Amino acid sequence: MDEMSLLKKLDRVKAPPDFEQRLMARLSLEKRDASRRRPALGLSLAGAFASLLAVFAALNVFVLRQRPPVTVSQAEAEAPAQQFIPVIETFDYGTEFRSRAPESGTIYLLEQVSDTAPGGITY
């Protein structure tokens, strides 16, 4: 006999007699809970939004209080005497090529990127 046809003969069960009553009772409970949850959820969302708004306002008033615009003369007067260190480094390509020349895998691609004569590189 084919085993698969035996599957149909495995004990089939039915729902218990009070299945529907229990289900309807649970349904009523769940509906009641859901209707309670909805206003509570709305209130908590509103509360959270109000708290965020209060925090934002407090930050603006006490922490991030805007200062009046600063003029250039004020800034110069307030700023300490600054020292500027010029960083100019010349790059010697000839030495660079010579020092890399023994490395057999080095390939140099030289191409002209501008028609104008280079005026030096300033960093």
Next chain:
Amino acid sequence: MTERMDEQELIRRVQNGDQVAFAEIVTGYKDRIVNYLYQFTGDYQKAVELSQETFLRVFFKANQYRPVAPLSSWIYAIASNLAKTEMKKARRVSVVSLDEITSHEVRSKAYAEDRPDSGLLKNLRQALDELRPRYRIPVILKDMEGFSQEEIAEILHKPVGTIKARISRGRSMLRKKLAKAGGRKPA
């Protein structure tokens, strides 16, 4: 066709919160769903609990139902997903008291149809319980619940080819397990 139209009308009413229509759906499907979940979990009490949860979801998520598929496919899909989730949970926590097992057996026998359970049927039940869910579900839906492969594909959201392969492999595994239990070579 008329049945399907009636079901569509029923679910449309459930979408509007009609409990009478919901009760009609429950009456029509409760035995099938409880039996399906019992075959899947092998635990009658769990099957009843999961069936209740299935129908609650049918009620509360009725608006998510799209009439492109039969209502039965949608209900079985909910039941299958719940059962799979339950199985995963059970795998994590699998401590059952001896009393619970005994009382469960008594309860499941109480609602089972009167049918002598031969040794072969017992072996078959055990073999079915040992199958992995990915094979067990399609085999139960096909060979016990009578769904077509296309319908099973719809229920499980898998391609028909995958379902065909899983049914075939599931059956073959069942045969092997049965042959092993009966001490003979599989056909």
